[in-house]
Structure formats: C-alpha cells, structure tokens
Amino acid sequence: MNQTADAVVIGGGVHGTSVAYHLAQRGLRVILLEKKFLAAGGTGKSTAVVRMHYDNIPEAQLVHVSSKYFFDWANVVGGDSGYVKTGFVRIVIPTEVDALKANVAMQQKIGIRTQVITAQEFREIEPAWDVSDVTFAAYEPDSGYADPQATTLSFATRAKEMGAQILQETMVLKINTTGNRVTSVTTDKAGEISTGKVIVVAGAWTPHLVKPLGIDLPIVCERHQVASFVRPPKIGKPHITCIDGAREMYFRPEGQTLTLVGCGVGKPTDPDNYNENIDDPQIEFTAERIARRIPSMNDGLSQGGWSGIYDMTPDEKCIADALPIDGLYVNAGQSGTGFKIAPALGLCISELVCDGKAKTVDLTPFRMTRFAEGKPLMGEHPYSTSWHTGRTK
Ligand SMILES: Cc1cc2nc3c(=O)[nH]c(=O)nc-3n(C[C@H](O)[C@H](O)[C@H](O)COP(=O)(O)OP(=O)(O)OC[C@H]3O[C@@H](n4cnc5c(N)ncnc54)[C@H](O)[C@@H]3O)c2cc1C
CATH class of the missing domain: 3.30.9.10 (D-Amino Acid Oxidase, subunit A, domain 2)
Incomplete structure (x- = not known):
C-alpha cells in the first residue's frame, strides 16, 4: 500500500538528516529516503572540521548558529556528534593580512569567539611549527572537528524518536508533479509516497533528480x-x-x-x-x-x-532555496565545506518549508537564481588562495 507523508527528504547525509530532524521537531510526518546507507555520500568521507572563519556574512552566520549545536550536542540534539575541541588557526599569505583582519572583525560582530594573533603568539600555541612566513593569523579557541557518521546518526536517531521514518537502501527514481505542484515520489522499494513537500538533499546527485522537472542546477x-x-x-x-x-x-x-x-x-x-x-x-x-x-x-x-x-557550485557556496515548483525545495552544492553548517541549514530549511521563509538566517544569498543574475555569493574580503579545491584565483 502506498504511504503518505507531510514531507519527503531525499538523501541521508548530514544535511538530509538535519532537515528531517528539524522538520520532525516542527511536528511534520517525515519520510527520509536514502538510496544506500546513512552518510554514504560526501558526508561519510568528510574530515568534518568545524571552524568559524569565513569571508562572507551569510556563511559565518550559519556556522555561528551551527556552533551552538556542536558545542553542546548532547543537550541541543541528544546523542553524540563526536565533537573534539582542538582550537583552530587560519593562515593567509602576507598580502591578505588586511583581509584576514577585516574578516575576523566581521565574525566578531556576529558573535563568534575569534581573534587575530601575532606570529609570536602563534609560536606559543604550536612551538614545533615553522611560522616564519606568518605575521598575523586568525585564532578560534573553541573550534575543532566532529565525527561525520556520529553526527548524521544522531540527527537520524532523534528524528526517528520524533516519528520520522528513515528508509535506507531505498532510492527515489522520480519526483512527480501535477500542474506546478509536487504530489509524490516514486521509489524503487517503497512504491509511490504521496506528499506535498519534497526536499532534495542529495548532494552530488541532486541535479539528476530535478532535471526531469526542467530545473538545471549548476552543481x-x-x-x-x-x-x-x-x-x-x-x-x-x-x-x-x-x-x-x-x-x-x-x-x-x-x-x-x-x-x-x-x-x-x-x-x-x-x-x-x-x-x-x-x-x-x-x-x-x-x-x-x-x-x-x-x-x-x-x-x-x-x-x-x-x-x-x-x-x-560556481561560487563554491550551497544552493538552499524553494524551487519554482510548489512544494519542492533544495539544499545541495555544499562545495566541500558544508558539514559544519548542516545544523543551521536544516533549521533554516524547516522554517522555509513550514513558515514560507527562513528566519534564523536569511537564505536569500543562497538562492538558485543568483548565478543567472550574475550575483554569485562573494565575501567582501575574499582570499585568492584555495586550501581545499586547489584552484587559486
Ligand atoms: C574529503 C572531504 C572532506 C571534507 N571536509 C570537510 C570539512 O572539514 N568541513 C566541512 O564543513 N565540510 C567538509 N566536507 C564537505 C561536507 O562533508 C559535505 O558538504 C557534506 O557532508 C555534504 O552532505 P550532504 O548531506 O549535502 O550530501 P551527501 O553526504 O553526499 O548525502 C547525499 C545522500 O543522498 C543520497 N542519494 C543520492 N541520490 C539519491 C536518490 N535518488 N534517492 C535516495 N537517496 C539518494 C546519497 O546516497 C547520499 O547519501 C568534506 C567533504 C569531503 C568529501
């Protein structure tokens, strides 16, 4: 017999389970569908660094909200995210020290505990490192890393406790619409699931799921x-x-x-x-x-x-938005840095789905149309070097 749900979440990575958790918290009957197993995609391979240093306000706001989860996981979510506080340091090339200082000031305004340290202070923290090329660096005492599988499992477990169904080894084959409205998803093992809300959180697979609906995502x-x-x-x-x-x-x-x-x-x-x-x-x-x-x-x-x-994505920031079909939403394109913002984005997507607009952090900068508008999301004080994609600008 076909099932019904208030919302279907496609993808069981850290973002899909965060969305499911936050929607279940809002009282929705949620079904999460994962084609393999939880954290089978980018999440399971993540180094899961949780740092606050960004060059743009929207992502810094998201990570600031997320940090409140990671720093107190047992009380906020329950279970364990495996968070380890190591402290964090951001090194830049000498010509980008002014940008670093401006970015730290921006983060401090948001409420992030961060500061600029001198090379001497850096040596006191890590005497064995060669910091002869460093004059100033950004330092965050509370940052560190989490366990990506434990974080995902914790979100999924708490979502289930609140009534969500988590179906693993169940692949979504098609998102179905009538007129301009989402009506159901067709799966390989659970038949057709009727729903008015589908949130596609399928990482690298996301474009393939929405392309048949005429939506091209640049991921x-x-x-x-x-x-x-x-x-x-x-x-x-x-x-x-x-x-x-x-x-x-x-x-x-x-x-x-x-x-x-x-x-x-x-x-x-x-x-x-x-x-x-x-x-x-x-x-x-x-x-x-x-x-x-x-x-x-x-x-x-x-x-x-x-x-x-x-x-x-082209600007290396996620797309978190309502798509131009009623009841269809996306959160994908995390571009190799998305683990740490999963708690906040799950909360914001639940607000978008339930209230029509994200309130905790404005998601407008992450809209799908920013690329066609020629308005990619860029920081005011960007860095030219790339430490995680290898593509120096
Ligand atoms: C090597 C590496 C290091 C990283 N290091 C960091 C870091 O230090 N800090 C940081 O913040 N971020 C980091 N990231 C990025 C971060 O881990 C990812 O952005 C994040 O985990 C992506 O989560 P997700 O849930 O969006 O996608 P995914 O984890 O990819 O989840 C998508 C899920 O959707 C499922 N799926 C796909 N199609 C379907 C379908 N048709 N039906 C059902 N299910 C489907 C997939 O099986 C998959 O499980 C790193 C990533 C990698 C790969």
Whole structure:
C-alpha cells in the first residue's frame, strides 16, 4: 500500500538528516529516503572540521548558529556528534593580512569567539611549527572537528524518536508533479509516497533528480583526497586544526596519534563510480606540504588515506532555496565545506518549508537564481588562495 507523508527528504547525509530532524521537531510526518546507507555520500568521507572563519556574512552566520549545536550536542540534539575541541588557526599569505583582519572583525560582530594573533603568539600555541612566513593569523579557541557518521546518526536517531521514518537502501527514481505542484515520489522499494513537500538533499546527485522537472542546477561533482599520517612521537599531543592558505592545505588531528591533511586539485568524477582510495603520488605531495609547515612531520608515517566527493557550485557556496515548483525545495552544492553548517541549514530549511521563509538566517544569498543574475555569493574580503579545491584565483 502506498504511504503518505507531510514531507519527503531525499538523501541521508548530514544535511538530509538535519532537515528531517528539524522538520520532525516542527511536528511534520517525515519520510527520509536514502538510496544506500546513512552518510554514504560526501558526508561519510568528510574530515568534518568545524571552524568559524569565513569571508562572507551569510556563511559565518550559519556556522555561528551551527556552533551552538556542536558545542553542546548532547543537550541541543541528544546523542553524540563526536565533537573534539582542538582550537583552530587560519593562515593567509602576507598580502591578505588586511583581509584576514577585516574578516575576523566581521565574525566578531556576529558573535563568534575569534581573534587575530601575532606570529609570536602563534609560536606559543604550536612551538614545533615553522611560522616564519606568518605575521598575523586568525585564532578560534573553541573550534575543532566532529565525527561525520556520529553526527548524521544522531540527527537520524532523534528524528526517528520524533516519528520520522528513515528508509535506507531505498532510492527515489522520480519526483512527480501535477500542474506546478509536487504530489509524490516514486521509489524503487517503497512504491509511490504521496506528499506535498519534497526536499532534495542529495548532494552530488541532486541535479539528476530535478532535471526531469526542467530545473538545471549548476552543481558538478569532484573527487578530493585526504591523506592520513601517524605523527612522530616528538610532536606529542594533538595539534591545533588549521586552514593554511599560504601552503594551500588544511589539516587536523585525528584521535591522539594521527594527522589528516587535504590539499590538491580536485578532478571531475562520477559520484557512483570513482576511486575511493588515495593515489600514491598524492601521499608524497601531501607529505612534502605538511612537512613544510610542521618540519618534524618529515618523520611521520603514511597511513594511506581516501577520496570523497565535493558537490561544487560556481561560487563554491550551497544552493538552499524553494524551487519554482510548489512544494519542492533544495539544499545541495555544499562545495566541500558544508558539514559544519548542516545544523543551521536544516533549521533554516524547516522554517522555509513550514513558515514560507527562513528566519534564523536569511537564505536569500543562497538562492538558485543568483548565478543567472550574475550575483554569485562573494565575501567582501575574499582570499585568492584555495586550501581545499586547489584552484587559486
Ligand atoms: C574529503 C572531504 C572532506 C571534507 N571536509 C570537510 C570539512 O572539514 N568541513 C566541512 O564543513 N565540510 C567538509 N566536507 C564537505 C561536507 O562533508 C559535505 O558538504 C557534506 O557532508 C555534504 O552532505 P550532504 O548531506 O549535502 O550530501 P551527501 O553526504 O553526499 O548525502 C547525499 C545522500 O543522498 C543520497 N542519494 C543520492 N541520490 C539519491 C536518490 N535518488 N534517492 C535516495 N537517496 C539518494 C546519497 O546516497 C547520499 O547519501 C568534506 C567533504 C569531503 C568529501
């Protein structure tokens, strides 16, 4: 027998489960459909860094709201997101120090706990690092990283406790409409599910789901690699998490002994058929890069690594919007930095669906039409180096 739902969420990554959780909290009967298993997409491969440093107000607002979840997960959501507070530092090239200071001031206005530190203060935090190229950096004492699977599971578990159904290994084949209204979705295993609201949160697969409805989303899929190294004992305790714009990489500790490093240029790929391992040359490339910032990592040992997919938009910001069909919504195109904003975006999408407008953070800057309008979302003080896509502007 066909089921009905107030809302159907397509995709069981951190964003889909966050949307399902927030909609269930609003009292909607939600069915979430995931074609494989929870966190099977970009989420499961995420390094899940939670930092506040952005060059634009809308994303900084989203991460500020999200930080209140990560810093107190057990009380806000329940369960565990695996959040580890390591502290965070943002390094930029010397010509971008003024932009860094302006961005820190913008974040402070929003209420984010961040400050500019001198090279000397940096050395006191991380004496083993080579910061000879750094004059100033941005420092966030509360930032760190979470566990992407645990975060997703926690949202899904709490959504279920509030009445949502989470159907894994169930693929949406088609979104059905009558006139200009969403009416149902057709699935491979659960038949047709009648609903007036469909939220597509399917990461890199999102464009394929909405294209048959005449909607073209500018989202492309790229493969990106993460290398894992065992730190030499002389480095000792876990270090701070870092986005290093000067060396064009990001890195963070994992547990007590490992360091994860991401860098290099992503390659277009098929999200259903890509090499999920790390390439050998990438291990060498990454090892050289991290050793330039932390010289004692020359004695680190490779533990291999993995690859994951980014769902990239032209301005590297997500599309979170109501689509031009009644009852159809999208939250996708997180462009390799979306883990940390999933709590806030789930809340904002639930407001858009239930109240007609997001209230917590204005989603207008993330509208689908910004590309056709020639108004991509850019910060007032952007950086030219790219630490996570390898594409220096
Ligand atoms: C290597 C890597 C490192 C990253 N590091 C960070 C970081 O440090 N910090 C940060 O903030 N972000 C980071 N990100 C980005 C972040 O992890 C992603 O933006 C985020 O997890 C995307 O979540 P999502 O739910 O939007 O998409 P996904 O996790 O891709 O979920 C989409 C889901 O939809 C399902 N699906 C697709 N089609 C269908 C269908 N037809 N029917 C049913 N289900 C379907 C898929 O199986 C998938 O599970 C990283 C990403 C990668 C790959």
